[in-house]
Amino acid sequence: MKTYFKTLLLSFALIGFISCNAKNKKQNLALNEVKTINHEPSKQFIKVALLLDTSNSMDGLIDQAKAQLWDIVNELSYAKCGTKKPNLQIALYEYGNDRLNGSEGFIRQVLAFSEDLDDISKELFSLTTNGGNEYCGQVIQTSLNQLNWGKNPDDLKLIFIAGNEPFTQGEINYKDASSNANEKDVTVNTIFCGDYNQGISSYWKDGAKLTNGDYMAINQNRATVHIASPYDDEILILNQKLNKTYIAYGSSGSRKMAMQAEQDMNASDYSKANAVKRTISKSSHLYKNKSWDLVDAVEQEEVVIEDIDDEALPMELKGKTKTEIKTYVTKKSKEREAIQNEIAALNTKRKSYLSKQKSVHSNNLENAMTKAIKEQAKKKKYTWE
Structure with a gap:
């Protein structure tokens, strides 16, 4: 006994x-x-719903979101849950825009929870601003109702709502929405675009307090500062090599590969440093493309090569035997792994270099979000590498 x-x-x-x-x-x-x-341990996720005010005065906020997406993704890629690395899902809402349906509170779900970082980037770059009514309580409640938050107690479930109008506007009381968030184990973090004390007086701090979230105030009109490093050119060359390891398959393969190139261009349009940050994101475990890339699809058991139809294959693999296809996919997989390791090694040097550079530009969306995420992740015993 x-x-x-x-x-x-x-x-x-x-x-x-x-x-x-x-x-x-x-x-x-x-x-x-x-x-x-x-x-068979549970699969952990960091789930982030980003609710952005897209009224007229928010051009700076949207610009920061576009410019700093890859900083945020890269920071989250270093998270660990025990010995495992959690997955990332991001959802995107816009609110307060006159172009949106007034009967639905001037709110639009731009993207449900997604692990597709190219889709997230594409949708961010599609956002435009226009004057409107900002209903914070309603957009929070809408995201709670529409998104699949799941019931895994190890998941880190976060809402970030950013705007600059009183938090009390609209028919749905933010206190009721906060109560529902608590029931779903979702933490609401509020980002006021403007003066810190003004955000407090307009109830943005109270909106965060009710779910033990963080209240932050940022200058949404401050331009994002990208610091160059001596390793940037090498990393960008490796990005070109990395892109050549993708094998587009299926009905969406060509379109998604074109989207990958488009998002590379969107990142580089901001600056070389931003393109570097996207490359680092693409080399991390968070960049997944099993829906259109045969390498990811095979590794993540989305596709069995013996079952794939010839018409679903790209030109270079049509008419090949199953053995030849397997050999080709394995070759590309090994090439990708080697390139990713090279990028990771260069990024370690890059991070060390950047840590020695002084920057006072910390009052922005990326710093507000990553600081809050790290603090709240401690409650779930997450750590950072």
């Missing part, structure tokens, strides 16, 4: 080890159930 209890205690200890912060585990699990949990 003593041996049994020792074994049982050891099994429960294993559960605590493999879970990042899972709570309320059943205390009467049978031993064989414990083994199942040990071999």
